[in-house]
Amino acid sequence: MGNYRGNLVICGGTGCIAGGGAKIRDAMQAELAARGLEKEIGIVMTGCNGFCAKGPIMTVYPDGTFYEKLTPADVPLIVEEHLLKGRPVEKLMHKDPVLKRAVPAMHDIPFFNLQVLRALRNKGLIDAEKIEEYIARDGYMAAAKALLQMTPEQIVNEVKASGLRGRGGAGFPTGVKWELCARVQGDVKYILCNGDEGDPGAFMDRSVMEADPHVVLEGMIIAARAIGAHKGYIYVRAEYPLAVSRLQMAIDQANEYGLLGKNILGSGFDLDVEIYQGAGAFVCGEETALMRSLEGKRGMPIPRPPFPAVQGLWKKPTVLNNVETYANIPPIILNGAGWFRELGTEKSAGTKVFALTGAINNIGLIEVPMGIPLRKVIYDIGGGLKQGRQFKAVQLGGPSGGCIPKELLDTPVTYEDITQTGAIVGSGGMVVMDESNCMVSVAKFFLEFTTDESCGKCPPCRIGTKIMHGKLKDITEGLGKPGDIELLQDLAHDIINTSLCGLGQTAPNPVLSTIKYFRDEYEAHINEGWCRAGVCRPLTTFYIDASKCIGCGACARACPQKTVSGEKKKPHSIDQSGCIKCRSCYEACKFGAVKIGPGSLKQKLLEEAEAAKGVSE
Amino acid sequence: MPGEARKLTVEDLKRIKEEHRATFTLREGGYRAKVTVNMGTCGIAAGAREIMNALVEELSASGAKDVIVTTSGCGGLCSREPMAWVEIAGQPVVRYCDLNGQKIKRILKEHILDGRVVEEYALAVGDETSY
Ligand SMILES: Cc1cc2nc3c(=O)[nH]c(=O)nc-3n(C[C@H](O)[C@H](O)[C@H](O)COP(=O)(O)O)c2cc1C
Ligand code: SF4
Ligand code: SF4
Ligand code: FES
Ligand code: FES
Numbered sequence: 001m002g003n004y005r006g007n008l009v010i011c012g013g014t015g016c017i018a019g020g021g022a023k024i025r026d027a028m029q030a031e032l033a034a035r036g037l038e039k040e041i042g043i044v045m046t047g048c049n050g051f052c053a054k055g056p057i058m059t060v061y062p063d064g065t066f067y068e069k070l071t072p073a074d075v076p077l078i079v080e081e082h083l084l085k086g087r088p089v090e091k092l093m094h095k096d097p098v099l100k101r102a103v104p105a106m107h108d109i110p111f112f113n114l115q116v117l118r119a120l121r122n123k124g125l126i127d128a129e130k131i132e133e134y135i136a137r138d139g140y141m142a143a144a145k146a147l148l149q150m151t152p153e154q155i156v157n158e159v160k161a162s163g164l165r166g167r168g169g170a171g172f173p174t175g176v177k178w179e180l181c182a183r184v185q186g187d188v189k190y191i192l193c194n195g196d197e198g199d200p201g202a203f204m205d206r207s208v209m210e211a212d213p214h215v216v217l218e219g220m221i222i223a224a225r226a227i228g229a230h231k232g233y234i235y236v237r238a239e240y241p242l243a244v245s246r247l248q249m250a251i252d253q254a255n256e257y258g259l260l261g262k263n264i265l266g267s268g269f270d271l272d273v274e275i276y277q278g279a280g281a282f283v284c285g286e287e288t289a290l291m292r293s294l295e296g297k298r299g300m301p302i303p304r305p306p307f308p309a310v311q312g313l314w315k316k317p318t319v320l321n322n323v324e325t326y327a328n329i330p331p332i333i334l335n336g337a338g339w340f341r342e343l344g345t346e347k348s349a350g351t352k353v354f355a356l357t358g359a360i361n362n363i364g365l366i367e368v369p370m371g372i373p374l375r376k377v378i379y380d381i382g383g384g385l386k387q388g389r390q391f392k393a394v395q396l397g398g399p400s401g402g403c404i405p406k407e408l409l410d411t412p413v414t415y416e417d418i419t420q421t422g423a424i425v426g427s428g429g430m431v432v433m434d435e436s437n438c439m440v441s442v443a444k445f446f447l448e449f450t451t452d453e454s455c456g457k458c459p460p461c462r463i464g465t466k467i468m469h470g471k472l473k474d475i476t477e478g479l480g481k482p483g484d485i486e487l488l489q490d491l492a493h494d495i496i497n498t499s500l501c502g503l504g505q506t507a508p509n510p511v512l513s514t515i516k517y518f519r520d521e522y523e524a525h526i527n528e529g530w531c532r533a534g535v536c537r538p539l540t541t542f543y544i545d546a547s548k549c550i551g552c553g554a555c556a557r558a559c560p561q562k563t564v565s566g567e568k569k570k571p572h573s574i575d576q577s578g579c580i581k582c583r584s585c586y587e588a589c590k591f592g593a594v595k596i597g598p599g600s601l602k603q604k605l606l607e608e609a610e611a612a613k614g615v616s617e
Numbered sequence: 618m619p620g621e622a623r624k625l626t627v628e629d630l631k632r633i634k635e636e637h638r639a640t641f642t643l644r645e646g647g648y649r650a651k652v653t654v655n656m657g658t659c660g661i662a663a664g665a666r667e668i669m670n671a672l673v674e675e676l677s678a679s680g681a682k683d684v685i686v687t688t689s690g691c692g693g694l695c696s697r698e699p700m701a702w703v704e705i706a707g708q709p710v711v712r713y714c715d716l717n718g719q720k721i722k723r724i725l726k727e728h729i730l731d732g733r734v735v736e737e738y739a740l741a742v743g744d745e746t747s748y
Binding site for chain 1: 625626627630633634636637640641643644648651654656661669670672676682686687689
């Protein structure tokens with residue numbers, strides 16, 4: 001192959017493709033050809049870089065210049081200025097919200113350079129569809145070591161010593177799980193990969209499967225060798241078509257090269273891997289339900305014990321691990337447990353991938369050493385809150401997790417410390433919330449999700465979550481009664497204690513944690529009929545504080561109902577009879593003059609207006 | 618490779634890794650030598666493209682995997698274009714001027730690959746202050 005003087009690494013992840021990444025590539029190919037540069041500059045499509053909100057993105061090597069939000073129209077400019085003349089195009093670079101300037105190089109952007117990439121080490125660096133590029137980054141060398149130089153016990157011991165815990169949510173020590181299964185006698189065992197990723201908003205695993213599919217296979221080969229399995233399945237939700245096709249391509253290539261199939265790398269060890277596409281029910285991510293689903297049955301959890309390590313898929317000893325867990329395995333085998341433990345804490349070793357979203361500047365996928373304080377993640381990597389917003393809480397662990405308030409922002413991100421707060425690390429969802437989020441509504445959102453997703457087997461989960469959701473709905477609609485908070489707490493504990501699977505056992509967490517830290521908000525809803533965030537419409541009245549209003553008219557222009565009026569430079573006012581409580585005026589006013597009052601205020605203001613009319617007539 | 622089934626060995630893995638080293642030197646850094654061709658307006662007018670073409674061609678032919686080629690804007694000495702700078706890890710930058718295809722090929726071979734500065738084409742050695 002010829003040497004290129006430059007590489008254009010274009011993101012081919014789901015987010016960037018949706019934003020037109022393929023068009024950028026096509027335009028770039030055409031432009032390079034037109035300028036006679038196609039032999040000098042190579043184009044590479046990678047998987048997701050984790051910065052999807054800024055997509056389509058492209059990095060130019062060797063200098064590492066990072067361009068964001070590209071359109072095909074930008075392509076000729078980049079070719080002319082940057083690739084031909086060597087002058088990077090500043091206006092297409094990343095503007096950092098913290099540094100407040102354009103940052104040319106990817107490795108200087110705080111969002112990227114505060115991360116430590118282990119599970120995501122090939123993210124944005126390799127062409128996910130070329131096995132050679134994976135191999136060029138030490139790919140399959142760990143599998144070679146495990147198959148040719150290590151005994152199954154040595155593999156298990158290395159993984160145990162590393163302290164790696166399952167990244168799928170529960171955080172169970174991976175080496176211990178493998179050891180349990182390795183000790184069970186049996187000719188037929190199974191190795192499974194959980195790529196169901198059911199948490200709303202999560203895309204950590206999708207990103208690994210899309211950007212680096214071979215790492216999943218390599219992790220599975222090593223695990224299969226450790227427990228003595230010769231058949232593996234990757235369970236992926238059908239909503240992830242790109243992940244499915246990249247994985248299938250990887251499996252085909254690995255089979256062709258003898259990295260899967262019979263006698264892998266001449267070691268005498270055999271492993272076949274197949275993809276199974278799940279229909280996308282949340283409960284199917286639970287291990288026993290996933291195995292039922294693989295068997296072609298309805299995806300419902302069953303009691304444990306027997307544990308899957310003893311009786312799993314088709315009642316055979318089985319190990320199931322999460323995608324990100326597998327992505328951590330090859331470097332542990334190559335570099336050793338000691339290397340893995342250089343990052344993280346005693347009980348939470350290594351790094352964790354998070355999907356950072358919500359009210360912050362830099363939304364995306366990040367990998368950080370465990371033990372990093374939440375504050376650092378949110379303010380340094382996340383770039384802080386969007387302009388003028390106040391931090392209120394961060395939600396960790398999705399529907400099984402909870403909200404962590406401002407006072408606890410210095411909590412280190414470890415399994416133990418996060419659990420202590422009432423949230424969980426979970427699979428890595430991290431949603432930042434500002435003062436415009438109503439915490440009762442947040443809890444309601446998650447309960448609605450779990451109510452829908454409960455498989456219905458256990459009455460406490462099926463009925464209990466429904467009752468809780470109904471109560472929350474009442475509270476947000478102004479029908480809350482004194483005693484509701486205590487009722488929610490009692491119900492929550494019953495559901496946690498009597499549900500069979502993790503879904504029911506954790507579903508009440510979002511309610512419990514919001515009551516714990518934001519009880520005053522629940523009380524204001526119930527006792528004062530007031531949603532201070534202005535989210536629950538029946539409990540909100542928007543009005544203008546005449547002493548703060550400078551009469552700029554921004555609110556009036558924003559109002560879809562044309563119900564705000566006032567003379568220029570004079571205080572404006574809202575005619576309550578036309579207001580639909582859409583918040584637009586509140587968001588539009590730069591002077592904090594639009595206020596949020598309790599729901600009952602509306603009636604009072606209407607009566608006042610009526611009386612004033614009477615007087616003036 | 619594609620088409621017929623081919624079973625890899627550990628040696629094959631190492632060979633594939635070596636074959637792709639140039640690609641990742643480019644993307645990850647860690648190169649031994651870097652050649653910067655001045656591609657300002659004057660450079661291009663003076664024939665910088667010819668330099669670039671010759672360089673990329675010869676470099677591919679040489680099989681070197683630890684050399685990267687990049688461009689920069691105007692070098693600030695338009696009368697001596699085309700120019701190129703050669704940086705070898707741990708050594709001062711060498712600036713070459715009045716280049717043509719033949720000269721850059723010699724620089725590639727003698728300086729970049731064999732480590733001997735081609736004094737007769739060199740304008741200066743060291744940083745900006747030297748000219
Ligand atoms: C309701 C429910 C949904 C789950 N969904 C997922 C999922 O989408 N992906 C995942 O890896 N684990 C999920 N889990 C956790 C799995 O049951 C299991 O613990 C995990 O896949 C084991 O892999 P690990 O030890 O590598 O994390 C879920 C658990 C529950 C209770
Ligand atoms: S706890 Fe809920 S989701 Fe889990 S088995 Fe019971 S009913 Fe189904
Ligand atoms: S809340 Fe919406 S409808 Fe009501 S006054 Fe403001 S902008 Fe108009
Ligand atoms: S898809 Fe491009 S950054 Fe995520
Ligand atoms: S219109 Fe009242 S402050 Fe803007």
